[in-house]
Amino acid sequence: MSLRHAVLGLLERRPSTGYELTQTFDRSLRTSWQARHSQIYPELAKLEAAGLVEVVGHGARRSKTYAITPTGRAELRRWLVEAQPDRSQRNESGLRLFLTPLLEQADRRATYQRDLAHVEHELSALKELRSGMAPATDPEVFAPQVELGIRINGVLRDWLLEQIDRAGEPEGSHQ
Amino acid sequence: MSLRHAVLGLLERRPSTGYELTQTFDRSLRTSWQARHSQIYPELAKLEAAGLVEVVGHGARRSKTYAITPTGRAELRRWLVEAQPDRSQRNESGLRLFLTPLLEQADRRATYQRDLAHVEHELSALKELRSGMAPATDPEVFAPQVELGIRINGVLRDWLLEQIDRAGEPEGSHQ
């Protein structure tokens, strides 16, 4: 049940409305955790009922601003520091990479090429982000996280280039 | 709906029983896609009804061996080559990493240390796997995949070491 803690974490950074949280999920958490507004609003209601967050203001258009409570802060800390992390993940890209060797040479190459194009795109977007970041930066984005993204995508790019290279050899020639 | 294609992919490698597939998911697909037997058996039944797999043998203990059909093979290829990949992923570790900067120094350090221990563990397991791999290896494991895992975990290790180093500085000193 990570959604709850993702919301608590974002509210620990700053009080927000459900609408703002929805945007933050999409902007900053896209790569590790997603949530639509249809999930966020009910979760905020549950968190409020449990006393982990509270409404601290009403704005235009019936908007409600939520803030984390001391209880919520304690629960967030407990989850981050004491709870057994769930290391499992679910990503279709990893599955595809695992199955791609089953394809015949031409398809395999094409598939790797497509993945490479995507990785290059991610990479340039992240580098763009890094270069445009003020010294004391947009609190939305943490510099080390961006750096990690760049490095992982770099490794992926190199690996894909090697696979494409190998797929250029005659079928079965890689002993 | 990747479960279906994961099963097709594993059956493309070799005909298997549901029980064997369950084990393969746990051994080889653990890092990108998981599935329990309670999901696999019904999925095999659906795939058979759709003509994408077929029962090719009955073994001991009422076990059924499934194989992929030509239709199933075509569908697998279509998914791998033509379908729009779903790049989204869901991993709690990424979320934790994103929220860890919110913790106070001591907790932050401890959390990174715990992650580092886990990464080191993964890394040595993968290196073990690599060194124990025959030249024409266990078809269960593909060498390039192992190599990719090693590289990604290497990047993670270095990054964590840097974060731990930074968390050693007095609070707030990293401009």
Add this chain to the structure above:
DNA sequence: AGTACCATGTAAGCCGTTACATGATTCT
């Protein structure tokens, strides 16, 4: 005979996505 493991299935409940629905504010 008892234990461990092989092997397959079903049911309840939670989580997440897509779609439906409504109202408020701003801009042109």
Add this chain to the structure above:
DNA sequence: AGAATCATGTAACGGCTTACATGGTACT
């Protein structure tokens, strides 16, 4: 006045996990 965007909610459906349930085979 109409369109776009802000803002919040609910409902239906499907996927996945946990738990329940059963029987077969091998080993000691």
